[in-house]
Amino acid sequence: MTEHIVVVGGGAGGLELVTRLARKFKRDSSVQVTLVDRNLTHIWKPLLHEVAAGALDADVDGVDYRVQAASAGFRFQPGELIDVDAEQQQIRLAAMTDDAGHEIVAERVIPYTTLVLAIGSVTNDFGTKGAAEHCYFLDSVRQARRFHHTLMNTFLALQAKQYPQPLSVAIVGGGATGVELSAELHKSAELIRAYGFDDFNMSQLQITLVEAGERILPALPERIAASALHELEALGVQVRTATAVTEINEQGLVTKDGELIAAPIKVWAAGVKAPPFLANLNGFECNRGNQIIARPTLQSSTYDNVFVLGDCAAVEQPDGSRVPPRAQAAHQMASHIYKVICAQKQGHELPSFRYRDHGSLVSLSSYSAVGSLMGNLTKGSMKVEGLLARVMYKSLYRMHQVAVHGYFRTLLYMLAQVINRRLRPRLKLH
Numbered sequence: 001m002t003e004h005i006v007v008v009g010g011g012a013g014g015l016e017l018v019t020r021l022a023r024k025f026k027r028d029s030s031v032q033v034t035l036v037d038r039n040l041t042h043i044w045k046p047l048l049h050e051v052a053a054g055a056l057d058a059d060v061d062g063v064d065y066r067v068q069a070a071s072a073g074f075r076f077q078p079g080e081l082i083d084v085d086a087e088q089q090q091i092r093l094a095a096m097t098d099d100a101g102h103e104i105v106a107e108r109v110i111p112y113t114t115l116v117l118a119i120g121s122v123t124n125d126f127g128t129k130g131a132a133e134h135c136y137f138l139d140s141v142r143q144a145r146r147f148h149h150t151l152m153n154t155f156l157a158l159q160a161k162q163y164p165q166p167l168s169v170a171i172v173g174g175g176a177t178g179v180e181l182s183a184e185l186h187k188s189a190e191l192i193r194a195y196g197f198d199d200f201n202m203s204q205l206q207i208t209l210v211e212a213g214e215r216i217l218p219a220l221p222e223r224i225a226a227s228a229l230h231e232l233e234a235l236g237v238q239v240r241t242a243t244a245v246t247e248i249n250e251q252g253l254v255t256k257d258g259e260l261i262a263a264p265i266k267v268w269a270a271g272v273k274a275p276p277f278l279a280n281l282n283g284f285e286c287n288r289g290n291q292i293i294a295r296p297t298l299q300s301s302t303y304d305n306v307f308v309l310g311d312c313a314a315v316e317q318p319d320g321s322r323v324p325p326r327a328q329a330a331h332q333m334a335s336h337i338y339k340v341i342c343a344q345k346q347g348h349e350l351p352s353f354r355y356r357d358h359g360s361l362v363s364l365s366s367y368s369a370v371g372s373l374m375g376n377l378t379k380g381s382m383k384v385e386g387l388l389a390r391v392m393y394k395s396l397y398r399m400h401q402v403a404v405h406g407y408f409r410t411l412l413y414m415l416a417q418v419i420n421r422r423l424r425p426r427l428k429l430h
Helices: 012-024 045-053 065-072 141-160 176-192 222-235 276-280 327-346 386-405 407-423
Strands: 003-008 031-037 075-078 081-085 090-093 103-105 108-111 114-117 167-172 205-210 238-240 245-248 252-255 260-262 265-268 306-308 359-364 368-375 380-385
Touching: 003 012, 012 031, 012 065, 012 327, 012 386, 031 065, 045 141, 045 176, 045 386, 065 075, 114 327, 141 167, 141 176, 141 265, 167 176, 167 252, 176 205, 176 222, 176 359, 222 238, 222 359, 222 368, 222 380, 306 327, 327 386, 359 386, 368 386, 380 386, 386 407
Parallel strands: 003 031, 003 114, 031 075, 114 306, 167 205, 167 265, 205 238
Antiparallel strands: 081 090, 090 108, 245 252, 252 260, 359 368, 368 380
């Protein structure tokens, strides 16, 4: 009997896991590995703000799932998960349609013997009035591209009218995404001056970062957040802390005090949650954030052959804390599930997952980076910033590339990137 391992979700953890499993069982005809994702390409989610600002071209820098499948040895099934029948051990994918709404592929059912749900997360607007209608979210490449198109069209419109109005962008959420996007947008405005917009004055750029808490980057030590704040203010970003947003309208953000922060372009980056449909799956236990509750082995609480990984997993640590929704957690979970699946096949005892916080790094475009490192060598937390922090930030993405492509191909990608800097514009212009 053929064992069928199905991984749903080709994000950072899902793609790393399915690649390792496919390479492990490439010569074992009794094991088939399949990846399911509603997109055709993969972009490391921490880089979506660069896609939005135009610093990264998803068409060039993304990973094509079909190409990766051919290289690693797994099968790829495009489609959106709509149901899991754990009793019958099968998943159901929605019908696929073209841009005109015509059905291309009917609903499908895919059987499995082992299922890994790596669905990821979506933006949590906490039910704020008007957020879904008037804000851009950065959950996917599609959404990041939509924001980028609006940004470029706004530059064109302002240029045609000789810039009578400022380019105003308001970002809700002072976490890593909001901070990184603020810096990246400033860099984009600098770069676009070299491509026919030389009459654009940087003083016309107005970026407002709004945070409900007392400071930005609440997940990082206060001294690191202060360094990031200093860098943003030096770029001209207006940072508003202790400012709760209660409504979004076409004109801008409405604060709890009734103030209107005017901005035609608005981004919501204030939180994440697991996709709501997970809470409606039969037979699974979910928390209030729609995350599927998992055992220490990362098996779901109700089924031995269903694993959960990344932002959609609710995993409690021995100290009672929850594993945070971060890329490093997804990477560690992918490695753990790989070990558990291998242990299952060999009849060994299944190990428990233990999350290790290695610190956090925040990129401020090419200007700087800040962060903290944690581990035995640092005896807790060590602050890093500047060039060292930027090098370490880039190394996180390289580690992800190595996990997906291997060392040799990652080296080739790095070489190609160096060459492309000479051949391609530094900013995606369309």
